[in-house]
Amino acid sequence: MADNLRPESLQRITTPELAKAFIDEQISALHSQIGAKKVLLALSGGVDSSVVAALLIRAVGEQLTCVHVNHGLLRKGESEQVIQVFKNQLGANLIYVDAVDRFLDKLAGVSDPEQKRKIIGKEFIDVFAEEARKLDGIEFLAQGTIYPDILESVGVKAHHNVGGLPADLQFELVEPVKFLYKDEVRVVGIALGLPESMVYRQPFPGPGLGVRCVGAITRDRLEAVRESDAILREEFAAAGLQGKVWQYFTVVPSFTSTGIKDGKRTDDWMVIIRAVNSIDATSATIEELPYPLLYKIRDRILSEVAGVNRVLYDLSPKPIATIEYE
Numbered sequence: 001m002a003d004n005l006r007p008e009s010l011q012r013i014t015t016p017e018l019a020k021a022f023i024d025e026q027i028s029a030l031h032s033q034i035g036a037k038k039v040l041l042a043l044s045g046g047v048d049s050s051v052v053a054a055l056l057i058r059a060v061g062e063q064l065t066c067v068h069v070n071h072g073l074l075r076k077g078e079s080e081q082v083i084q085v086f087k088n089q090l091g092a093n094l095i096y097v098d099a100v101d102r103f104l105d106k107l108a109g110v111s112d113p114e115q116k117r118k119i120i121g122k123e124f125i126d127v128f129a130e131e132a133r134k135l136d137g138i139e140f141l142a143q144g145t146i147y148p149d150i151l152e153s154v155g156v157k158a159h160h161n162v163g164g165l166p167a168d169l170q171f172e173l174v175e176p177v178k179f180l181y182k183d184e185v186r187v188v189g190i191a192l193g194l195p196e197s198m199v200y201r202q203p204f205p206g207p208g209l210g211v212r213c214v215g216a217i218t219r220d221r222l223e224a225v226r227e228s229d230a231i232l233r234e235e236f237a238a239a240g241l242q243g244k245v246w247q248y249f250t251v252v253p254s255f256t257s258t259g260i261k262d263g264k265r266t267d268d269w270m271v272i273i274r275a276v277n278s279i280d281a282t283s284a285t286i287e288e289l290p291y292p293l294l295y296k297i298r299d300r301i302l303s304e305v306a307g308v309n310r311v312l313y314d315l316s317p318k319p320i321a322t323i324e325y326e
C-alpha cells in the first residue's frame with residue numbers, strides 16, 4: 001500500500017515549470033523501468049491515456065505501441081483526433097482498430113444498462129487482447145491510472161484499467177501519472193504539447209454514447225445521439241461555454257412521439273439536452289442556459305439530425321436524478 005501513496009516530496013503541479021520538472025523526472029524513471037523493451041497502451045483519447053501516451057512517446061518513442069479501439073460509441077471526430085494528434089503529429093506507433101460492427105452487433109437488442117456496460121467492457125478487453133497477441137515482445141502495459149483511481153480503488157474505472165486481460169497477457173504495469181490529480185494531469189498534458197480540446201475535455205463515460213442511446217442501441221438512434229451531441233458541443237464552444245460547464249451532452253430515449261413535417265404526421269425520436277455543473281459528480285446542479293442559445297441548438301437539431309422531431313431541456317439536479325440516464 002505504501003507504494004500507492006502519493007510521495008510527500010511530490011509538489012502540487014500547478015505551473016508549466018513544475019510540469020516540465022515532472023516530465024523530466026518521469027522520462028528518466030520510464031527509461032530505467034522500460035530500458036529497451038516494448039510497451040503497450042490502450043489509447044482512448046481521454047485525458048489520462050493521452051497524457052501517458054505523450055509522456056511515453058517522449059521517453060521511449062518507437063518502443064511504445066498504442067492501440068485505439070473505435071467501439072462505435074465515441075463522439076463525433078474523436079477517433080480522427082486521436083489519429084491526427086498521435087499518429088500524424090507525434091509520430092506514434094498507433095494501431096487503429098475499427099470494432100464498430102463487432103460492438104454494435106453484440107449490443108443489438110440488449111436494453112439492460114448493466115448488461116450493456118458489461119458487454120462493452122468485455123468486448124473491449126477481447127479486442128485489446130487480440131491486438132496484443134499479434135504483437136511480439138511486449139513486456140509492459142501502460143495505463144492512465146490517476147490518484148483518485150487509487151484512492152477509490154474498489155471502483156477503478158474500466159477505461160483506466162485493462163487489468164482484466166487474460167493470464168497470457170499479464171504485463172508489468174507502467175503508470176507514470178498514478179500520483180497525480182486530474183488538474184495536474186491537465187497541466188502536464190499542456191506542457192507536453194497536447195491540444196487544449198483534448199486536455200480540457202469534459203468527463204466522458206467509458207461506455208461512451210452507449211449510455212446516452214437509452215435502452216437497446218440501434219444504429220439510427222446512435223447516430224441521432226452522436227450528431228446532436230456534436231451540434232451541442234459546437235454551439236457551446238461558439239457561446240464560450242466550453243470549459244465553463246462541467247458536463248453537457250444529449251440523450252435519445254428509446255420511444256418516439258408524434259410530430260408534423262411537410263403536412264404529414266411523423267413518428268420520430270426526441271433529443272434531450274443535459275448540461276450540469278459539479279465538483280466530483282456526486283451531486284450536480286443545472287446550468288441555466290440562455291433561451292436564444294437553446295433555440296439555436298433546437299433549430300439545428302431539428303433541421304440537421306435525421307429522425308428527430310422534438311428537443312427537450314432537462315432541468316433535474318443530482319440528486320434526485322443522476323447525471324446520465326442509465
Ligand code: XMP
Nearest residue numbers: 117157203204205206207281318322323324
Ligand atoms: P451518474 O450518472 O452516476 O454519473 O450521476 C456520474 C459521472 O460518472 C460518469 N459515468 C461513467 N463513467 N463509466 C464511466 O467511466 C460509466 O459507466 C459511467 N456512468 C456514468 C458520468 O458521465 C458522470 O460524469
